[in-house]
Amino acid sequence: MIKIFTVCPQGLGSSLIAKINVEKALTKMGVEGEVETAGVTSITGQTFDLIVTVPEMADSLERYKDRLVFVTNFFKRDEIADTLEAKFREMGLVE
């Protein structure tokens, strides 16, 4: 089970759309995971494998830089799936 947070500054608009498409990407990959949304401040103290976010958040989330995935188009499911899969492999989360 992979735990993912989608993070945007407020944790309600972009991160929710990201969550929806990350969930669809996981299903497509056949990877079991749990996806939650968070604002940039509420991520502190949470346990997770990966954060999916926007490039604007890079500085604020610098301390998690090994576990960040950036998306620039929130609606391109194939692109999100490819980016996630590459990161999962890099982190050794999938075979």
Added chain:
Amino acid sequence: MKLTDLLRPNLIEVNVHVKDWQEAVRAAGRLLVEDGAVEPRFVDAMIEVVKEFGPYIVLAPGFAMPHAKAEAGCIKSSLSLITLAEPVEFGNPENDPVYVVAALTAADHGAHIEALSQLADVLANDEVVGLWAKAKDADEILKIVEENS
């Protein structure tokens, strides 16, 4: 709650003339205010979010979704949508210029997830933003939503 429960016909305006991104956000916000969906201060809050965090609200090429927290003056969950007569730059290197702006207000976290999920389905077709931009009226915008849901 379905997408069309949020995106009501009176919250859609096509071919709006604005000179910059702030005017574009205000124009989309004005529809929410006139509908009674938000207090006027919500519109200022949406602009402040972009000033503070950058143009991350440009979620896809040509498409921006300004929003702010419920506490900023949300009255009822709604989505307004405007198409711009001339596109504007938000400063997002990947997804500028923007020609469709949809302003979101959500009263709570749960209610709008189904509607946004439907929006994600609609926009998974990357031709939709271009089709919206060319739409002649609100009916045509909603027809595109229906055809891609």
